[in-house]
Amino acid sequence: MVSERGLQVLRAIVEDYVDTREPVGSKTIVERHAFGVSAATIRNDMALLEDEELITAPHTSSGRVPTDKGYRVFVDHLAEVRPLSSAQRTAITSFLEGPGDLDDVLARTVRALTQLTGQVAIVQYPSFARANATHVELVQLGGGRMLVIVVTDTGRVSQRMAFVRDDFDDADLARIRAELGTLLVGRSVREGLQRIADHLAASPATGAAHEVATAAIVRVVAEELDEFRQDKLVMAGSATLARLEADFRGSIYPLLEAIEEQVTILRLMGEMVADEKGLAASIGRENEPFGLAEASVVASDYDATGSRARVGVLGPTRMDYPTNLAAVRAVARYLTRMLEEDESSR
Numbered sequence: 001m002v003s004e005r006g007l008q009v010l011r012a013i014v015e016d017y018v019d020t021r022e023p024v025g026s027k028t029i030v031e032r033h034a035f036g037v038s039a040a041t042i043r044n045d046m047a048l049l050e051d052e053e054l055i056t057a058p059h060t061s062s063g064r065v066p067t068d069k070g071y072r073v074f075v076d077h078l079a080e081v082r083p084l085s086s087a088q089r090t091a092i093t094s095f096l097e098g099p100g101d102l103d104d105v106l107a108r109t110v111r112a113l114t115q116l117t118g119q120v121a122i123v124q125y126p127s128f129a130r131a132n133a134t135h136v137e138l139v140q141l142g143g144g145r146m147l148v149i150v151v152t153d154t155g156r157v158s159q160r161m162a163f164v165r166d167d168f169d170d171a172d173l174a175r176i177r178a179e180l181g182t183l184l185v186g187r188s189v190r191e192g193l194q195r196i197a198d199h200l201a202a203s204p205a206t207g208a209a210h211e212v213a214t215a216a217i218v219r220v221v222a223e224e225l226d227e228f229r230q231d232k233l234v235m236a237g238s239a240t241l242a243r244l245e246a247d248f249r250g251s252i253y254p255l256l257e258a259i260e261e262q263v264t265i266l267r268l269m270g271e272m273v274a275d276e277k278g279l280a281a282s283i284g285r286e287n288e289p290f291g292l293a294e295a296s297v298v299a300s301d302y303d304a305t306g307s308r309a310r311v312g313v314l315g316p317t318r319m320d321y322p323t324n325l326a327a328v329r330a331v332a333r334y335l336t337r338m339l340e341e342d343e344s345s346r
Contacts, residue, residue: 002052002073005035009045010054011078014066018320021247023063068284071296071317075281079322084330088116092334101157102304102339106234109311109335114237116327118244119315120259122297123335124269125232126304131156133184133192133225138177138217140167146213148220152189158227162220164213176214180221189225196222231266235259240315247316248294255295255314264290265297269310274301278332279325280310284317298324300332304339311335 002010012033016024026042029035035042046064049055054070057063066074084092095112096105106123113121131152139147146162168176183199184192196218203215238259241252248255258264268290272280278301285293296319299312311332313324 002048002054003045005037006045006048007073007078008033008035009042010049010066010070010074013046013049013055013064014071014074014078017065018318021318023058023065025063028063066317068286068317071283071321072281072286075283075321075325079325081277081279081325081329082322084116084326088327089330091116092331096331096334096338103157103234105335105338107236109331110234110236113311113313113327113331114240116331117313117315117320117324118237118240119313119319119324120235120237120240120255121311121313122265122269122299123234123311124266124309125234126307126309127231131189131307133187133189136177136180136184136221138173138180140173142167146217148217148224150184150221150224158224160220160224162217164216166213168213172213176217179214180217183218184221193222193225196225231270233262233266233269235262235265244316247318250294254291258290258292259314264292265314268292268297269299269312272297272299272310274299277329279329280312281321281325296321298328300325300328302332302339303336 009029012029013024016022016028016032026039026046029042030037030039046055049070050057050064052069053067054073055064056067058065092112095108095115100108102125106125109123110121113123133150134153135149135151137149137151139149141147144164144166146164148160148162150158183195187195199218200215200222203211238256241255245252268282268287272282274280279298280300281296281298283296287293287295287297294317295314296317297312297314298319298321299310301308302311312328315324
């Protein structure tokens with residue numbers, strides 16, 4: 001059982017190691033922290049922390065570094081989520097304020113977060129399965145190319161190219177647009193997909209040009225709506241891993257691979273358990289099932305018109321947890337407020 005002073009010694013070791021990247025010794029703790037006891041007493045506390053596998057000696061020196069278990073105890077019991085400075089809050093505002101669709105807002109969100117934390121920033125798209133399509137637009141570009149635009153009530157705007165056999169006059173184009181509107185507008189993504197499937201099943205393989213074109217466009221819309229239902233991430237700051245490579249005991253390749261493929265990080269983000277404040281952390285070996293045993297992820301929930309998702313950062317276990325937790329919480333709150341204001345203005 002670790003004493004209260006032992007836990008405070010653990011806090012000092014974590015904070016000093018994150019700050020200096022150097023193993024922390026008893027003399028350093030006495031000099032930098034006001035414990036009011038001798039170095040010998042601190043050494044005894046450190047020995048007990050080592051027995052509990054909360055700290056370890058990286059080599060034969062007297063200094064100690066936190067273990068993954070030590071970081072977990074620090075985050076759960078000792079880390080105080082610090083308020084952001086006015087400069088940090090201004091940085092968030094300057095990145096996120098201004099008009100834009102959801103794709104643009106989330107792209108700006110990860111840029112803001114990686115600038116604040118120096119880590120890889122991750123934002124999870126909210127699930128759009130229950131979103132309603134509010135508008136379908138067709139823009140004829142010539143040469144048999146048709147730009148299909150679908151807008152939902154969550155602010156998601158999709159644009160995808162459909163290739164049809166011929167260009168159409170205004171009357172045929174209006175007829176196709178009306179048919180798509182009847183299928184989709186005012187209906188949920190889930191219902192729209194079902195109606196599209198029924199429509200395609202009932203459509204003849206051949207027929208009038210506008211019928212063949214409508215079927216081709218409807219298939220493109222179905223592909224896009226199906227993507228709406230799938231989990232998706234936006235990330236920024238992957239290059240920071242090269243700068244932080246010294247903090248990883250092994251290769252950073254598994255992290256780069258996970259970032260590129262997204263599926264692993266999506267699963268990890270989905271399985272993290274948040275506390276009562278909506279904050280979650282998954283540290284080091286806790287991520288071993290995902291092949292990311294040398295990385296940590298901290299995240300916060302945000303709300304997108306009733307659908308919850310997460311924003312977070314990924315980096316080495318030697319990270320500034322209090323600052324990173326504060327950053328993801330602040331960004332998540334700002335993002336929630338922006339999406340709520342956007343929803344109320346429509």
